[in-house]
Amino acid sequence: MTDVIVRVPAVLRPFAGGADELRVTAGTLGQVLEQLAARHPQLVPRVLTPDGRLRPYVNLFVDRTNARALQGLATVVPSGATVSILPAVAGG
Amino acid sequence: MSVPTPAHGAAPPDDVAPAEAYERVRAGVTLLDVRDAAEIAAGLPAHATHLPLCELERRIAAIVPDRARPVLLICASGRRSSQGAARLRALGYDQAASVAGGFQRWRTDGLPVARAPGVPDDLDVERYARQLTLPEVGLDGQRKLRDARVALIGAGGLGSPAALYLAAAGVGHLTLVDDDRVERSNLHRQVLHGDADTGRLKTDSGAARLEALNPSVQVTRVAERLTADSARAVLEHAHVVLDGADNFATRYAVSDACVELGIPDVHGSVFRFEGQVTVLWPSAPGGGPCYRCLYPEPPPPELAPSCGEAGVLGVVPGVIGMLQATETLKLLLGVGAPLVGRMLQYDALRGGFDEFDVPRDPGCPVCARVTRVMSNG
Numbered sequence: 001m002t003d004v005i006v007r008v009p010a011v012l013r014p015f016a017g018g019a020d021e022l023r024v025t026a027g028t029l030g031q032v033l034e035q036l037a038a039r040h041p042q043l044v045p046r047v048l049t050p051d052g053r054l055r056p057y058v059n060l061f062v063d064r065t066n067a068r069a070l071q072g073l074a075t076v077v078p079s080g081a082t083v084s085i086l087p088a089v090a091g092g
Numbered sequence: 093m094s095v096p097t098p099a100h101g102a103a104p105p106d107d108v109a110p111a112e113a114y115e116r117v118r119a120g121v122t123l124l125d126v127r128d129a130a131e132i133a134a135g136l137p138a139h140a141t142h143l144p145l146c147e148l149e150r151r152i153a154a155i156v157p158d159r160a161r162p163v164l165l166i167c168a169s170g171r172r173s174s175q176g177a178a179r180l181r182a183l184g185y186d187q188a189a190s191v192a193g194g195f196q197r198w199r200t201d202g203l204p205v206a207r208a209p210g211v212p213d214d215l216d217v218e219r220y221a222r223q224l225t226l227p228e229v230g231l232d233g234q235r236k237l238r239d240a241r242v243a244l245i246g247a248g249g250l251g252s253p254a255a256l257y258l259a260a261a262g263v264g265h266l267t268l269v270d271d272d273r274v275e276r277s278n279l280h281r282q283v284l285h286g287d288a289d290t291g292r293l294k295t296d297s298g299a300a301r302l303e304a305l306n307p308s309v310q311v312t313r314v315a316e317r318l319t320a321d322s323a324r325a326v327l328e329h330a331h332v333v334l335d336g337a338d339n340f341a342t343r344y345a346v347s348d349a350c351v352e353l354g355i356p357d358v359h360g361s362v363f364r365f366e367g368q369v370t371v372l373w374p375s376a377p378g379g380g381p382c383y384r385c386l387y388p389e390p391p392p393p394e395l396a397p398s399c400g401e402a403g404v405l406g407v408v409p410g411v412i413g414m415l416q417a418t419e420t421l422k423l424l425l426g427v428g429a430p431l432v433g434r435m436l437q438y439d440a441l442r443g444g445f446d447e448f449d450v451p452r453d454p455g456c457p458v459c460a461r462v463t464r465v466m467s468n469g
Contacts, residue, residue, distance in 0.1 A: 010363055090338060
């Protein structure tokens, strides 16, 4: 278990109590999301499908690497890592 | 600074008005343009000889061997030529005089201007002087920009700054694609349009602004919303597409068409204080994702509010649109490292950029199929 910073994008902040950054202690990306779900029940359903897969309009990055290119939710999160949630936005 | 006394004690000649100088030059008097090489790119007085001030003493004897002959000097406004004339008089050129008001007044007075030696006649070298001096641009690069065709999807928050800077840089052919009309609530960020343009088609108002900024740019107006059916036909002549659309349907249509055409889609999008920019170009050397690799499906409407619904700080699309314009110029010039396979995320409130690796999805239903067909020839 390590300390991880989670960056919350503006579009999801209403579901995270307005926070732009959250700190959790977790070993994998899946555990990061479990921690978030415990604190902000409305947030994680916007990131994961009901059966626990990453939604197709959201990317999760562990530092600069896309979790889809790693082991998905099983990706081990190193200590001090930043997890960034990046949903698609279309504003122009 | 002190002016040297004429060698023979006579009063120095008065400054000469440009029209009088031109008459004397036509009668055989030597006129020296003492400006720097970069300054004469836009032309120099007819019949003038270029002799930069810093080379005056070293080269004057080769150009005017007889010190008794009259010599006229001209610079931009008259100051440097005045100093130059004094320096020549100190060398014994008693008849050295400065042209009052310099080249600025020469031109205002409508006197003839000649092309500087070595300057091409197919480029407006004065307009682009500050980027022509960059080795990464130069005359060849400027010609690439002049011959380039860029399609801008949306003449709104992202398209406005991008179009202005691409036109200013001399990108020769811009296509504006937008079916909207200018509303007053657009004006805090859509700087291509002015207050008097309210109600006009954005393509009309944008084209007028761009042509006023740089008359050599050809602007094509497409006042329609791109669809999956129409995108390919509209974009097929573009070298680069700059996506500043305001909805997901258009963004997928643009990306899919760019994949098929094998051209880069310079993507930018904004939300409130944040923005994303990347170059989507699966057929690039080294590859990169298309929009569907990045986001296979659009979000539901409640997670995808528009700028109108969610609000946006006007400068944020300015920052992102400018980054899109920068990437576009890099691609057209073939310089630097394009944002292929990388995404920049800007957070204005935090005051920072993050960079993320965005790989291609080998199972992408669009770009995996098309690039496989392309590579099979």
